[in-house]
Amino acid sequence: MDFMQNVKTVEQVLTSLEVAEMVGKEHKELLRDIHRYEQQARESNLALSEFWKESTYKPEGQKRSYPCYNISKKGCEFIAHKMTGVQGTTFTAKYINRFHEMEETIVNGNAGVVSNIDNAKLVETIALQSEMLNKQVELLSEVTKVLAEVKKEIRATKEPTKEEDTPLIHNPKKMAVSDSLMYSRTKRLNLFIGKLAKLSGELKSDIYCSLYTEIEKKFDVSLDSYLEVFRSEYTQDAHTINVVAFYDDFYDYSYKLLDNALSRYSTFDREDLL
Known part of the structure; x- marks a missing residue:
């Protein structure tokens, strides 16, 4: 059985x-x-x-x-x-x-x-699946360690130093920001998306999904994995947009995409969103 x-x-x-x-x-x-x-x-x-x-x-x-x-x-x-x-x-x-x-x-x-x-082939299939699962666990463990270090830095009120042109996937801890800046960025991104939805007639949920897809393609990461760890380290109430605001590379790229999208509309003052 x-x-x-x-x-x-x-x-x-x-x-x-x-x-x-x-x-x-x-x-x-x-x-x-x-x-x-x-x-x-x-x-x-x-x-x-x-x-x-x-x-x-x-x-x-x-x-x-x-x-x-x-x-x-x-x-x-x-x-x-x-x-x-x-x-x-x-x-x-x-x-x-x-x-x-x-x-x-x-x-x-x-x-x-x-x-x-063929029992040998069945064992081989299960072994391959186990290997893939182990790799995912290892990756998640590495992300957890990095976020733990970031949390210590935040508690010590030590602002992390951003290194130019450093890929996020290689060293995310050096691209994290303080809680206050993260929430300020989150508010700004939500305002951008709300205004873009109003101007374009698209659903906000579709704009969020499109933005997250572009970030994952750009940096070759899974935002869902980052969110899972983020919730375990900080708060269960966190959303993907908080993760985007938390890392400089994610935020800068998102800001650029949304700003470019909004620039197609000339019927509003973008200074109101800044």
Whole structure:
């Protein structure tokens, strides 16, 4: 029984790569959609942990790992409900057939597949997943250590020194700011986004999601990981925008993006936002 449960745990998800192919989107577009769903869920105090979980994949022949999601059947149903017409119907049929194939393989031993499973390959698959999980834990541990050092510096009222052209992902502690400056920056970014939403007619939640996606692409980081650690070190009430305001590189890049976006509109005085 434990063996079969392990097989089911490994197999009963689809990667976001496979789902993106099913819905006819580029993988980065599907990731952007999922980020937007999560932002909207957080604003409504909803949890989507049963729908999908963060993961990584490594393309063949490359050393670098890239972010992806392992999407459950419930997650596929959620995505399907966001689609309409022929595209939604086609995706629903594809993912239902795909999960049925996996269930038949696991429960019924379709064509003798289960009874002839190569244990060595199964062990190898589990080992690879374990290795990826260990790497994520190591990365999270490093971020936790850095934030702990930042917290000590803040308590000692010692303002950290910013080093020009130092990548944030290499040394985030040297780019953190005081609590008062962080909240001042947060207020300014929220004002920018509110004004941009009013002028453009877009939802504020969509603007937040687009901004976070651009930051993650620019600095090759996961803001969700930073937020998780930030909440454990500072306050559970923190939001992603607080993390953006907390680090100079994140904030400067966000300010530049929003200022450029607002510059397209000439019907208001931008001095009011400063």
